[in-house]
Amino acid sequence: MTSSLQAALDPRSIAVIGASENPDKIGGRPLLYLSQFGFRGEVWPVNPRRDEVQGRRTVPRLSALSRAPELAIIAVPGEAAVAALDECAEIGVKVAIMMASGFGETADPAARAAERAMVARARARGLRMIGPNSQGLANFGTGAVASFSSMFLEVEPRDGPVGIVSQSGAMSVVPYGLLRGRGIGVRHTHATGNDADVTVCELAAAVAADPGLKLLLLYLESIPDPHHLAEAAAIARARGLPIVALKSGRTAAGQAAAQSHTGALANEDRLVDAFLEQHGIWRARDTTDLVAAAELYLKGWRPAGRRMVAISNSGATCVMAADAASQAGLDLAPLEEGTQARLRAILPSFAATRNPVDITAALMTNSALFSQILPVIAEDPSADAFLVGVPVAGRAYAVDDFGRDTAAFAQATGKPVVIVAPQELVAAPFRSRGLPVFSGEGEAVRALAQFIAHHERMAAAGERTPHPAPSSPSASPAPRLLDEAESLALLARAGIPVVRHRLCRTADEAVAAAAGIGGPVAVKGCSAGVAHKSELGLVHLGVDGEAAVRAAFEACRAGLAGAGHPFAGAIVAAMARGRRELMLGAHRDPFFGPVVVVGDGGKYVEAMPDVAVLLPPFSEAQVRRALDGLRLAPLIAGVRGEPPLAIEPYLAAAVAVGRLMVERPAIASLDVNPMMIGTAPGECLALDAVVFEEGSAP
Structure with a gap:
């Protein structure tokens, strides 16, 4: 971490420019928090019209201080904020948080130009800036709460193992509120605003280095600098820290709204998916999804597979858990016959023991059934994770024993366990023992499936070295089109079969x-x-x-x-023979670098696209997984008695295209369409190709 970002997260001294006596004003709230949450460094309020603010002596301007503060909070508007930033740069402040709005997030060209100019002046003097349009930063591990959010007054902070970094002020604290409502402590909650200088990605890399974190949550409206997000992911993977990101702007309407919110540049959504997967980051669908699996991540479990065992006293819960597992890609493998025999010796004759395990209503008259079957299931090697459902219980049930026994079971297996208990009196004994509790089967299974799949993604990301994304987008001169003969020759030299x-x-x-x-x-x-x-x-x-x-x-x-x-x-x-026309495409994205597109081909590819995006380097197995997610997949496998397509040469060709894009940066884009695929390996040929190359003389 650079010293400037260290000063942002753990400053030794803070100045508040525009300090207010009123703790409900933007200039007053940070002073209240620095006192209330135990900041141990020096605090200097700056206010030319008052001698004292909230019990602290003021100075009329920054230059009146005997030494420069490490962090300055700029809580004044408009031109005064610009002047304050220049003064911070002049006296040697390391980081400034600019809370003022009305800059790059607007449609006003003059305001955007003013933002760029003030950032340039600050950077030239070594000053880093968070914002403008920032709600501020909050580190509850150190008490450095340089924020004006009202959430910390409504929901009591507690230091904990979760960090949140967001471009949006609201989305830096909404997940905080949801987590605190579930009893989970949060250490970092930071909002970067316009990302005019320090971006959400760069700050995420700094936060990821905090050894006290077990989970990092991100809210992104754009990915302004993928190289910093890749750095954050690499730091996180090295220490087993999962990153879950909510990237908004999936639709054209959402991208337009992001432009007016933080001035974000919209990133093409399929590229975002590919980039996040490549770097082991899980993409959440919405705010609820962002925090859904938090308790599982914090347990420190390391899942070994996708086989789930469901256990319940309700047949309906067993059926719904099985449905949810199938939809989420988890496997309800049968328990071993020896395990089932031992369960049959304990449970009533009408109980189900294969998987799911249905204890039945007999649990009401014999609560000990729970403690008797769990050790048996714990020894079965066919299980990687467990769902325990107790949808209804009451006076006749030893629910506290259920919680105790399940916690011991989880400890003994070291495997992930999720609880389904919609009744609070049933949920409480599980929750109090640190087990993840959900109100419904679908919610529990989706969280479990995310947790397992995310660890698979992190492991896969750690096995390859991604091609570095550009450090900043750049405009290139218009590339020239190679003719078809040149294009086919280029592909042939790269090892791609051509007609x-x-x-x-x-x-x-x-x-x-x-x-x-x-x-x-x-x-x-x-x-x-x-x-x-x-x-x-x-x-x-x-x-x-x-x-x-x-x-x-x-x-x-x-x-x-x-x-x-x-x-x-x-x-x-x-004239090539084959059964299906596929396509291979590639281009060089200004933000993400080389991009490869695989999928269905032919002359209707633009009208009815059925394609997937990959970022090199990638393997043939990854290309196959991408194709498996397309509408085309059943046709590749063979339908109505047709033999499967011989897809292996196409997989190798896709890998070769990715390698070509990495090794030959002059290629701006290429399009291989059609690539004829048949049922024999020799029936995979590029029939046509279009290549655009930069820096070539016409």
């Missing part, structure tokens, strides 16, 4: 090429000025015989001349 073909400059060459290939051929006009040839009548398929080849060649020449494009020749290619 047998020849570039012909004359009609005689075309006739000779067709004769050499044999049988009907494809004849296509070739020009560096044309990306899509069909629209200009430049593609002739099934051409057979000398006269037909000559006619197709001359038609290509005339078509390009009529459209005003240079004629590089005509490609004569074999």
Whole structure:
């Protein structure tokens, strides 16, 4: 962590510019919190009109201090805030939190320009800035609560193992409130606002280094600097710290709202998914989802697989748990026969013992059944995680014993356990012993599935070295289009199978090429000025015989001349056989770097896209998993008696495209469509390719 961000999270001295006597004003709230929550460093209120504020002596301006504070809170508006930031830079403040609004989050070009200018002046003098439009930072581990949020008055803080870093002020404290309502302590809750200088990603990297954290939650409206988020993820993985991120702006409407909120740049949503998965970060769907599995993360469990055992005194709970597990991708594997025999010796003859295990209503007359079956199930090797459901219980049930026995069971197995108990009197004995309690089967299973899948994702991310994202987006000059012959040659050199073909400059060459290939051929006009040839009548398929080849060649020449494009020749290619046209695409994103697209191909790919996004480097197994999530997947596997497609060469080709994009940064984009796939390995061929390359002379 840089010393400046250390000063943001754990400052030794803080100045409040615009300090107010009124603790309900923006300039008064941080002073109240610094006193109330035990900040042990020096605090200097700055107010030219008062000698004392909230019992502390003031100074009229920062320059009146004998030394520069490490952190300054700027709680004045407009031009006064800009002047205060300049003064902070002048006297050597390390970090300033600017709470003023009306800058880059607005649509006013002048306000945005003012934001850029003041950041440039600050950075030139070594000052880092949080904001503008920031609610502030709060570290309850040190008492450095430099925030004006009212949430900390409504919900009592407690230091704990969770950190929250957010671009939004509200979303820095809403998860805090939800977690505190469940008894979970929160150490960090920070809001970066406009991210004009210090971004949510850079601050996340600093917070991830805190050894006291067991869970880091992020709220993102954009990913302004993926390289810092990648750094945060690497720091977190190295110490087993899970990161769960809620990235809003999934839709065009949400992206437009983000623009007006924090001035965020909208990142293409599929790229966000791919980037977060690549770096082992779990993406939450909404605020509830962001905190849903918190208790599981904090237990320190390390799941070993996806097999779940459900245990309940209710048949309905067993059925609903089985449904939820199937939908969430968890496996209800049968318990071993020896385990089932031991359970049958304990439970009534009508009880289910295979999995789920239904204790039945017999639990009402014999509460000891719970303590008797749990040790038996604990020894079964077929289970990686457990759901215990007690939907209804009351006076006749020893619910405190249930909580005690389940806690001992969880301790003995060291495996994740979730509890379903909608009644508070039943939930309390489990919750008091630190077990994750949920009100419904679906909620519990989804949290468990997330927890397991997230650890799989973190492990997979740790096994590869991602290609570094650009440190900042940059505009490149317009790239030039390679003609099809150049594009196919480039792919062939990269190890991608391409159709047998020849570039012909004359009609005689075309006739000779067709004769050499044999049988009907494809004849296509070739020009560096044309990306899509069909629209200009430049593609002739099934051409057979000398006269037909000559006619197709001359038609290509005339078509390009009529459209005003240079004629590089005509490609004569074999007619490839196969059963499905797929596509491979790639481009260089200004934020995320190389991006590869895999999926269904053909001429309707833009109208009916069925594709997935990958960020290199990736493996063939990852390409297969991406294809498995597409509508195309059943067709690859084979339907109505058809044999499966021989997809392995396509997987290797996708990996080769990713490697090419990493190793050859001049390639701006490429499009391989169609790539014909058949049922035999040799029936995987790139039939057409479009490559744009930067820095090449026309």
